[in-house]
Amino acid sequence: MIYRLLALNIDGTLLQTNGRLHKATKEAIEYVQQKGIYVTLVTSRSFPTAKKVAKALKIKSPLITYQGALVASSDDKTVYTKRINEHITYDAIRFLEAFPCQIRLVHEKFALANKFKHQQNLLGKTVLSTGDSMFFSQQFVPSLTEHLHDQPVSPLKIEVYFEEEHDLEDAVTALEGMFVEIDAIRVNKLRLDIVPCGASKLTGLAHLGDLLGFDLKEMVYIGDSFDDIPLIEAAGLGVSMGNAPYEVKKASDWVTRPENELGVAYMVKEHFRKQQPIEFLRKMKIIKK
Template sequence: MVYRLLALDIDGTLLSSNNRLNRQTKDAIQYVQKKGVIVTLVSERHFHSAAKVARALRLTQPIITHGGAFVSSSMDHPVYTSKIDHSVLMQLAEFLETYPCQIQMSHERLSISNRPLQKNLIAKMTIGMNEPLFYPVTYVDSLSQYLLENYEGATDVKVKLEDKKVMDDLEKSINDYFPSLDAWRTSSDSLTLVRKGTSKFNGLLFFAGQLGIPLHEIVAVGDSVQDAEMIEKVGLGVAVRNAPAEVKAKADWVTRSNDMEGVAYVVREVFRKQIRVH
């Protein structure tokens, strides 16, 4: 089998636990690109952050960011977007503001958040994301008022609420009242909302389709539950050893952990004997 596309998750897969991009991994990516294989990133990170990693790897193709909602090689010219419509955002903001929760609405340029309910929560406002400090977060008193004055969509909305029972009720209500959204729990107190059908796999599927590359010619490597669908459905799905058991169960192969250069090991083992792709 000749594989033409290598899709890599960033956090927990490509980067080590200390968020470093190791030299061995960089060299492996350069090696596979010289063989004519296209390399892309498939990440939940915002475009700002993922693009920095792409530049470090000298990637030239579009990358798949915001959990599949924004596919692009530049900020201003995306090849694919899947955003929550402004009208839905308005209704969602009004609904969420009836709960004692922290809300963060994001798109490729910035995030908008309601002001923290407690001062000691200010450090938690990039909810569950390993984002750099240069990613702008604007704090407002009322998200619904902000949306009245700013007509824009969102790639994702993150909600943080420490009362588990109230969060369970909130999640059920969102599923009942907002059928155009998909929701999943990233932890017991955190919820992520996206436009229905938005996923890493669907972003990758669109990107591969633009290149004319079928699924069986793709290698995908990841570690999280959000990576499980693409790992299961591509030609060769690889989970790193530090992935949860349910993700590894979907994989064709389990490589070394991210701290043991698992991506570099995949490249050596899978692409070493592959002839150059034309």
């Protein structure tokens, strides 16, 4: 199989646990781009933070961000976007505030969260690692429901950080029964991302594929989280990181090394060295487009 596009998750995949890109990873991405392979990022992160990583890797393709709710090019041109309706946002938040959890509404221009002291400070760690606060303001309010009553918001996604795994499971079951306008995506055992119905990393990648004229089977996807499983299963070659949970590894065709052992660089060099450059394949009329 000839692969035309390489798609990568950011956290736990491209970045090491210290939040940095290793030189070997940058070199591997440059190597595959020189072969004429498109490279893109698929992430739950905001577009500005994904754009920063893309710049470091010299990626010019559109990026799939906010769990697929926004696909945009490096020059900030929106390719595809979906939002959660203001009324649905209000009703979903009113339901979620009954749980002991931290809730964060993410808009492309700001983030809004409730004041909740999470034992593991997962929201703080997320904001710190993604650097969102560098690109837009983040406000904490005592009650999101009261705030939204006066100032409605139509976010790209809602992040929910639970204290207990069973609360997350209960919330997912209830949300799926209450709303057809939104989808609940499990990121890990304590974090839930709520997005507009039909928005996901997979639909975002499929939309980009349609734009470029590539089928999902012509793509390689590398990820490490539960929300990466649909992409790993749908891609022509689905790869999981060595640091990924068992369920993610089980869904993959290939398990590479962990993030701190340069798993992306190893996989890319090991696989794509066997594939001839796209331009050569065109000249040999092995591929037409």
